[in-house]
Amino acid sequence: MFSYYLELALRSLKRSPGLTALMVLAIGFGVAASMTTWSVFRAVSGDPIPWKSSKLFVPQIDMWGPKGRGPDSADNEPPNAMDYTDAMALMHAHRAKLQSAMYQISPSVVPADASKHPINVSGHAVYSEFFPMLDVPFLYGSGWNADDDTQRAAVAVISGKLNDKLFGGANSVGRTLSIEGKDYRVVGVLGHWNPQPRFYDVVNTGGFSIGVEDVFVPFERAIAMGMPNDGNTNCSEIPSESGFVGLQRSSCIWIAYMAQLDDAAAVSGYRSWLDGYAKDQQTAGRFGWAPNNRLRDVPAFLDQQKVVPSDTKVSLLVALGLLIVCLVNTAGLLLAKFLRRSSEIGVRRALGAPRLAIYAQFLTEAGMIGLAGGVLGLLLTGVGVASVSWVLPKDIASLARLDFSLLTLTLLVAVVATTLAGLYPTFRASRVQPAWQLKSN
């Protein structure tokens, strides 16, 4: 029976090619606009480390107090990064299973080949636990160990890209790299690793980043070498001493922090430890206010930091609006098309076709239009995703891509939405009174 309905649908669509083309075009454009903006939204709102994000936490400590939030701040949100004092206190207490303070660096690297100019690389100064905590994949070697942390060892982990550039892609573990004019031993080369958003340091990267993280060095080594902070520095008061050392003694925030807490008990334990720490600081007179800490997991922190740009959300909203208009349009045209065939329906009904058969016939027709619109939508989505790269900011555009799930979703949305749009017209068609139609002819 289904093939019969398909044939009927094809015939009916061929009878009015203009109207059919119109519906297919509307569905195609509507679906393509939604899917293109969806691909961008999906890319920026995705979970960068889905298997572990609920175990990774960002602690926040209120080292500024109410005065630091400024006169126009409504909420009681503590600063979103850490000063050196508190980051070090948390590191030394070592209350989580794995944890790392980190700050963004942008050192120069001098190629061994003297004819080449020095290059600039970006990266982070981190603790050894950073690598196992974030499941960072290694191509060669591994991260450094806890002794390297405390001994401020001159070791580095580099990206596969930098390894290609400097060592021709060979296993460079044990070789020497000149960072800021000092020699570092390469202990690990990363495999492909480019999590977006950069969940471990949202504050300094703004969420998304075009560049790859090229180099990681031990945190305390970077501090000892005076490797300057390349990210944001926020102060609620002027540091009393100048220089990088002055920054370390100030309450200015420039350090990101992440801790791995495996279960609810660990989380509540960590939370109460944070409160205890803040209370101690209050007793010691460093904080003149009650503890005001936060401990959010990665998804909650990304949400709180508004990592998804509002433009992306507005675009998606507007594109969905466009899809709805296209569906209303299709519903109107299908209604016209189906009711024009009232006499045909009358004959079928008079010959004994039940209402269900009418439903099957017309929903098949609507579904076919949806399928055709979906195929057109696929092509247009391809065009849309491709053109997004020269319309949107580079860091976001590079994330939007066409993949199998997007293609499937495009077809599915087109067919389901068009069938839904066809429901009311089909209902009307099924209500046609056979007697009336036969009489009027």
Place this chain on the structure above:
Amino acid sequence: MTLHPMIAALRRHKAGVVLIALQIALTLAIVCNAVFIIGQRIQRVNRPTGLDESNLFLVSQQWVGAPSGDDPASVDKLDSMQQADLAALRSLPDVASVAPINSLPLLNSSWNGSVALQPGKDLRAGNARTTYYFSDEQVLSTLGLHLVAGRAFTAADVQHQAMHDQRGPSIVIMTKALADKLFPKGDALGKVIYLNGDAAPTTIVGLVERMQVPGVGSWTNSFTWNATLAPTRLNANFSRYAIRAKPGRLAAAMHAATPALYATNPMRVLDDDSVKSFADIRAEAYRADVGMAILMGVVCLILLAVTAAGIVGLTSFWVGQRHRQIGVRRALGARKVDILHYFQMENLVIASVGAVIGLLLAVGLNLLLMKHFEMDRLPVIYVLTGIVVVLALGQGAVFVPARRASNVPPVTATRAV
């Protein structure tokens, strides 16, 4: 022509009427808000920075193994390296002037603080927020800033200090916008202010007409035009130089900058991004806004096209359905133009109902966007223009099927369908 028979006729196909009206309403609501977004973005992108942007470019570079800048000797060393760079760049034949500077308008890197009228005011509680530009005596000519009162910096004013050094300058030039905020009477020149909660006074020696802050994000909206210029060369392991090329010599000057700096000192990082024309800086800063405007424009075009096509399709169907009735009317003496007007009028009625609902939806959508996405209130003029546009669109779309209806011959009345 009376509306009564028309409305009675519309009652016969309620669903179609409701669907067209709904489509027009949604189109109006979305198009109004989308066009408003486009308008806002265009306005943002077109605002002048206060700089003379042609023939201007920026060089950002980083020294390799530079001194730390934590002790006076290393600060002096950094400064002499910077001075050597400045001398090399200033001696280039295609360069008109050069100023060291920590950032430029639209460049995503800034140093912000507060200005207060009393000493020791808390940093976040100052009288006004400002961004700081640290530069030297050539800053006004290099950036093409327009001095409206007071004087420019002289070579004798210029100090140098480490980047993390918190000492404030003793004199500053500020934008008129910031001066007017601090001194509403317009007598800012020569007045004393306190920067970043400092106890040491700073004197305002000059006012420039306009200068934008570096950031373009919404967080800078409260102080977009509040800029303060300090006569200070900042010493760090990196430096930035704003360079004005001689008229028409921008490309040549940009080309010459990198070799000149390498010749001065090869131990530095200069890459593809290091030499940037201001036009490129501007394009990058507003990329998101231009992209959003283009996206909204495309959505509007698709929407209007789909809605127009929908009206054509449905009206054509109605014309076909009423062939016989049209014939009867013609046979009873109605002129072609009466039939034409009938369909035009019918569309106007439906579109008007749609427009009224659309007006409410447009305002509702705007309120939703205001609540969640930092949108401004939609001005009435956008909605009114939108209404005119959808009504015109409806009339344009209905014309072809309506004319076809008017061409139905009266003899149709006598035939069976």
